[in-house]
Amino acid sequence: MKKALNIAMVLFVSLLISCGGKEEKKKQGFSYEKKAPTEQKTKKVESVPASKKIDLENKGIGPISSMSLSSEINQTMVTHGADVFKRMCTACHRADKKFIGPSPKNILTRRSPEWVMNMILNPDEMVQKDPLAKALLIEFNGSPMANQNLSEEDARAVLEYFRTLK
Amino acid sequence: MKNILRSTIALLSVLVVFTSCDNASKSNSGALSSSAAEKVYVAPGEHDEFYAFISGGFSGQLSVYGLPSGRLFKVIPVFSQDAEKAYGYNEETKPMLNTSHGFVPWDDSHHPDISQTNGVVDGRWVFINGNNTPRIARIDLSTFETAEIIEVPNSAGNHSSSFVTENSEYVVAGTRFSIPIPQKDMPIKDYKGNFKGALSFISIDPEHGHMDIKFQLIMPGFDYDLSHPGRGKSHGWFFFTTYNTEEASTLMEVNASQNDKDFIAAVNWKKIEEYVNNGGGTMMPANYAHNVYDEATHSATSTMKDEVRVVNPLDVPGAVYFLPTPKSPHGCDVDPSGEYIVGNGKLSANLTVHSFTKMLDAIANNKVAGDAYGIPILNFEDVLAGVVEQPGLGPLHTEFDGKGNAYTTFFISSEVVKWKLGSWEVVDRQPCYYSVGHLMIPGGNSQKPFGKYVLAMNKITKDRYLPTGPEVTQSAQLYDISGEKMELLLDFPTVGEPHYAAGCPADLVKPRSKKLFKLEDNKHPYATLNEADTKVVRDGKTVHIYMTTIRSHFAPDNIEGIKVGDKVYFHITNLEQDYDVPHGVSMIGANTSELLIMPGQTETFLWEPKKIGVWPFYCTDFCSALHQEMQGYVRVSPANSNTPLKWSLGEDIE
Numbered sequence: 001m002k003k004a005l006n007i008a009m010v011l012f013v014s015l016l017i018s019c020g021g022k023e024e025k026k027k028q029g030f031s032y033e034k035k036a037p038t039e040q041k042t043k044k045v046e047s048v049p050a051s052k053k054i055d056l057e058n059k060g061i062g063p064i065s066s067m068s069l070s071s072e073i074n075q076t077m078v079t080h081g082a083d084v085f086k087r088m089c090t091a092c093h094r095a096d097k098k099f100i101g102p103s104p105k106n107i108l109t110r111r112s113p114e115w116v117m118n119m120i121l122n123p124d125e126m127v128q129k130d131p132l133a134k135a136l137l138i139e140f141n142g143s144p145m146a147n148q149n150l151s152e153e154d155a156r157a158v159l160e161y162f163r164t165l166k
Numbered sequence: 167m168k169n170i171l172r173s174t175i176a177l178l179s180v181l182v183v184f185t186s187c188d189n190a191s192k193s194n195s196g197a198l199s200s201s202a203a204e205k206v207y208v209a210p211g212e213h214d215e216f217y218a219f220i221s222g223g224f225s226g227q228l229s230v231y232g233l234p235s236g237r238l239f240k241v242i243p244v245f246s247q248d249a250e251k252a253y254g255y256n257e258e259t260k261p262m263l264n265t266s267h268g269f270v271p272w273d274d275s276h277h278p279d280i281s282q283t284n285g286v287v288d289g290r291w292v293f294i295n296g297n298n299t300p301r302i303a304r305i306d307l308s309t310f311e312t313a314e315i316i317e318v319p320n321s322a323g324n325h326s327s328s329f330v331t332e333n334s335e336y337v338v339a340g341t342r343f344s345i346p347i348p349q350k351d352m353p354i355k356d357y358k359g360n361f362k363g364a365l366s367f368i369s370i371d372p373e374h375g376h377m378d379i380k381f382q383l384i385m386p387g388f389d390y391d392l393s394h395p396g397r398g399k400s401h402g403w404f405f406f407t408t409y410n411t412e413e414a415s416t417l418m419e420v421n422a423s424q425n426d427k428d429f430i431a432a433v434n435w436k437k438i439e440e441y442v443n444n445g446g447g448t449m450m451p452a453n454y455a456h457n458v459y460d461e462a463t464h465s466a467t468s469t470m471k472d473e474v475r476v477v478n479p480l481d482v483p484g485a486v487y488f489l490p491t492p493k494s495p496h497g498c499d500v501d502p503s504g505e506y507i508v509g510n511g512k513l514s515a516n517l518t519v520h521s522f523t524k525m526l527d528a529i530a531n532n533k534v535a536g537d538a539y540g541i542p543i544l545n546f547e548d549v550l551a552g553v554v555e556q557p558g559l560g561p562l563h564t565e566f567d568g569k570g571n572a573y574t575t576f577f578i579s580s581e582v583v584k585w586k587l588g589s590w591e592v593v594d595r596q597p598c599y600y601s602v603g604h605l606m607i608p609g610g611n612s613q614k615p616f617g618k619y620v621l622a623m624n625k626i627t628k629d630r631y632l633p634t635g636p637e638v639t640q641s642a643q644l645y646d647i648s649g650e651k652m653e654l655l656l657d658f659p660t661v662g663e664p665h666y667a668a669g670c671p672a673d674l675v676k677p678r679s680k681k682l683f684k685l686e687d688n689k690h691p692y693a694t695l696n697e698a699d700t701k702v703v704r705d706g707k708t709v710h711i712y713m714t715t716i717r718s719h720f721a722p723d724n725i726e727g728i729k730v731g732d733k734v735y736f737h738i739t740n741l742e743q744d745y746d747v748p749h750g751v752s753m754i755g756a757n758t759s760e761l762l763i764m765p766g767q768t769e770t771f772l773w774e775p776k777k778i779g780v781w782p783f784y785c786t787d788f789c790s791a792l793h794q795e796m797q798g799y800v801r802v803s804p805a806n807s808n809t810p811l812k813w814s815l816g817e818d819i820e
């Protein structure tokens with residue numbers, strides 16, 4: 001019992017001390033406030049952002065559960081996909097660079113084709129449930145992937161077009 | 167042992183609690199199932215069973231409610247500007263409010279009616295009349311927007327409107343005020359015999375709903391108050407109540423209440439239609455606007471028409487008869503079978519019901535009691551089906567439940583009275599709070615009413631709600647009419663004065679309700695279908711900005727080279743293709759409303775900058791987590807400056 005009391009005492013005192021210390025830092029205020037975010041930032045930079053993460057196993061959530069891509073790229077589909085991309089996606093995505101959302105360049109080296117299709121066709125559920133899509137939403141400042149109501153055929157053509165972006 | 171005893175006691179007490187709970191819930195549910203609250207409770211996330219389209223009266227609009235909950239879903243702008251939705255403010259919808267008197271930003275909307283197929287409401291369109299500057303509007307129930315407005319010439323106080331025939335052949339509009347036809351400068355005191363009343367039959371294109379005035383029947387100078395179509399056996403006829411058969415022009419409350427009986431005018435429109443199709447009637451010069459909204463261009467156009475076909479009833483023998491009806495009848499209501507025509511004589515102690523069969527018989531046997539300006543008057547007794555004796559004071563309007571019962575509102579005694587067709591006996595009465603006008607049973611003006619609820623619309627509420635200064639809300643009251651006795655369930659405030667309403671099962675409308683406009687179908691002349699095509703074009707002092715929106719930015723969002731004195735048109739296309747993602751926009755100092763642009767739609771507002779500076783614009787409809795970031799700047803330079811016209815998104819302009 002005595003021991004417990006002692007420990008409590010020590011804790012209390014150390015709390016007091018630490019409190020005092022904090023207050024002092026607050027008085028310096030500025031440098032403390034400045035320091036903390038810098039520390040956090042360094043931590044963040046160390047982890048790989050969702051847009052750079054490679055996960056070819058995750059198929060996402062949505063209508064496409066499995067698909068295979070032929071080794072040959074279908075040029076008719078590419079032309080159609082490029083047109084759909086221009087009309088429906090360029091408000092937020094640029095083929096060659098990060099814009100409102102990430103660039104689709106080399107996307108199939110980072111994501112499974114199913115995941116890409118589901119992200120186009122079922123973005124609302126994806127950003128709620130899929131861990132990668134959730135992380136992307138946060139990485140891109142909460143900018144939601146808009147559901148542009150593409151048909152499955154159009155989405156597939158867009159995917160074919162993405163294969164040509166290297 | 168102690169433990170066992172303890173747990174046994176615990177177990178027992180739990181059981182006791184459970185049993186008592188069970189009893190309590192049983193008795194509770196028994197009481198609840200009959201409670202009014204449960205009958206109108208639509209749980210969060212669930213849908214109402216009926217749509218109710220309730221006129222907005224002097225607001226000029228049409229409100230959309232759910233029944234039985236009484237929840238308001240939308241106020242559809244029809245005859246009045248609505249800054250919330252930019253109706254009548256944006257360049258696309260300004261033509262909707264054009265008339266022969268110029269731009270009229272307001273009207274008084276009265277009697278909505280739903281289109282019908284084979285005598286049953288079909289949920290395609292709602293028609294409603296503008297009372298003051300006579301107009302009829304058609305609202306498309308796939309978009310819940312006003313799709314068309316036609317002005318009615320030779321009419322004034324467009325009140326006995328806008329009721330549709332049983333295959334939506336016509337929407338009918340009758341004049342309340344008689345006037346000189348054509349209009350001319352003449353002494354008011356010469357009204358009698360010189361003023362005329364026009365009853366307009368406006369044809370409805372069966373596919374697109376487009377309206378066109380087929381003919382106007384030029385009747386004697388009475389006031390034509392309300393009307394309803396015949397149906398079933400009386401399909402092909404239309405009935406209009408009249409008052410002021412005295413043809414008075416002053417102190418009407420006395421002078422128009424002299425005659426013991428006014429008339430219900432029975433019009434055989436099929437006969438007149440045939441006459442007109444054979445070249446009958448004469449084209450007379452007129453000037454009226456026909457405004458049509460095109461869903462592909464997201465824009466309205468207004469066309470002025472310069473003639474209308476008029477028909478003198480005396481030229482079509484056997485087409486029009488007068489049925490004497492006591493004391494300034496208001497509502498003119500036809501039962502689902504088409505046999506009974508109820509004249510709600512508002513100054514009469516009794517309710518008069520005419521028989522269609524007896525009317526035909528009297529016509530066949532030429533039982534004519536006299537004439538008014540050459541139009542035959544049938545004998546009251548020869549056409550009378552029956553009288554509901556002293557049901558209340560001030561009958562206004564009657565609807566039917568399809569089960570042989572009629573429901574009439576009484577303004578003065580403030581009640582709804584249920585009575586039986588055929589036996590004319592009063593079955594039940596319920597008070598209204600207060601001063602009820604019309605009432606509505608979903609599908610009431612058709613062969614097939616859905617007789618589960620009746621909605622009474624009240625003019626006065628006084629102490630019924632929290633006070634809001636001298637002006638207090640009007641209200642509607644919902645009664646359950648599924649049983650022998652009516653039961654008041656709900657009391658809810660309404661938009662403007664609810665004159666009349668039309669209702670139908672939600673399932674008729676819900677599956678057809680549009681979710682968005684497809685970008686590929688957008689044929690707006692200033693549409694920008696993708697961000698790469700956004701641009702700013704100067705043409706003298708006029709500047710067109712082709713702008714797009716998507717969550718959460720405008721493209722372009724930086725514009726320079728605008729000058730003081732320019733007329734700047736913002737043509738904004740919402741590139742979203744997802745349900746319920748509109749964007750709004752407003753510009754500081756613009757002398758107009760915001761825009762509210764649906765997915766796939768293009769809308770335009772005009773801004774005339776008056777001051778130099780850098781002026782922001784922003785999205786007005788909370789669209790996403792980054793809605794607050796959805797903003798942009800326009801640089802305004804002096805009128806004589808050389809600032810080049812430039813625009814950008816995501817990079818500095820220079």
